[in-house]
Amino acid sequence: MGMGRLRPIVLALALAAFPLAACADAPARPEAPASPSSASSASPAGSAEAGDLVVRDGDTVEASGRVVIVPGRPTRFCAPAPTTLEGTIGGPPKRCDMGVDLDGFDARKLGPDGRALLRGTLRGGVLHVSAQGPARPEPVPTFDWQVPCPAPAGGWKNGDRPDDNGLHELVYDEHPEWYRDLRVTYPDGEPGSSTDGPQPRTVFVVEIVTADHDAAERAVRSRYTGNICIVVSPGAKSLADQQRDLERVQDVADPLMQDPANGVYELSGGDRVELSMVVLTPQLNDRLAPVRELITANPWLRRVT
Incomplete structure (x- = not known):
């Protein structure tokens, strides 16, 4: 089955000059009760039903992001979109396309990094700020380096x-219909960053979903002579299944991503396709209905209940 080199896919709307890397945030707990609370971030992306994430006009919402202040323009609150900020590379941003205008924001309380945690009422596409505090800290990526298989007789092989x-x-x-995504693990623990000296031993984890897992394992061992850990996952989605789901979602999401007014800025594949957006409005939720069973909605502005 030739489908091209499949990989986990991330599609992002890019609008011009340079990446909005500085705006990246993820839900976490604010620290002070005087700041906006953690109520809207208690559920990570995908753990709530879509209906719990829908924001209607007049709802109270909360988020963390960059604030852009330019004289003569509305103060702007930026979503963590990998899109662009208008401005000079290396200089202060002048506006962001993915975000909302602010009303009632106190610029004197804005930290030197230009980021804040804000709560307020979303009405007519404007966030009317009722509380503000320090931005949430950016998350530190974590990885599971452990091999989910016992070592073979004689132990894992050394060498390159x-x-x-x-x-x-x-x-x-x-x-791709036989397997899930490959993973590299390290039987001797988390590897260091040094490239000098002997390199750590590695083990490829190959996850098989086809019923004929013996044939799939033989094929793997005929192609690779290094350390292999075979995991059998009957009923799990294969790479081919994930690709088909992604293509179905793209048919719906691509037109939304072409218009910044919809606020949909990122799509990433997996067992469920994650769609990141500024806010999940009732109108946007309705447009996503044909693929709802395939997606996890990840809105930046979360309703506070």
Whole structure:
């Protein structure tokens, strides 16, 4: 089954000059009761039903992000979109396309990094601020380095990792319907960042979903002579299943991403396709109805209950 080299896919709306990396935030708990509370961020993306995330005009919402203040323009609150800020590279931003205008924001309380945690009433596309505080800290990525298989007789092999091109071709190009995404793990613990000296031992985790897992395992071992951990996951979505779901969602999401007014700025594949957006309005929720069972909505502005 030749489907091209499949990988977890992230599609983002890019509008011009340079990336909005400085605006990236993720839900977390604010620290002070005087600041906006953690009520709207208690549920991570995907743990709530879509109906719980829908924001209607007049609802109270909360988010953390960058505030852009330019004389003569409305103060702007930026979503963590990998889009663009208008401005000079290396200089202060002048506006952001993915976000909302602010009313009642106290610029004297804005930290030197230009970010804040805000709560207020969303009405007519404007956030009327009722409370503000320090922005949430950016999350630190974590990884599971552990091998989910016992070591084989004689232990894991030492030495440089063999050429894995054949393994990748098998999994991603030839039989994506048999496998899930490859993972690299480290039996000796989390590797350091140094490239000097002996490199840590690595183990490829190959997750098989096809019923004929013996044939799928033989194919893997014929293509790769290094350390392999086989995990059998009957009923799980294969790479091919994930790709089909992603294509169905793209048919609905791509037109939304072409118009910044919809606020949909990122799509990433997986067992459920994650759609990131400024706010999940009732209108946007209705437009996503044809693929609702395939997606996890990840709105930036969350309703406070």
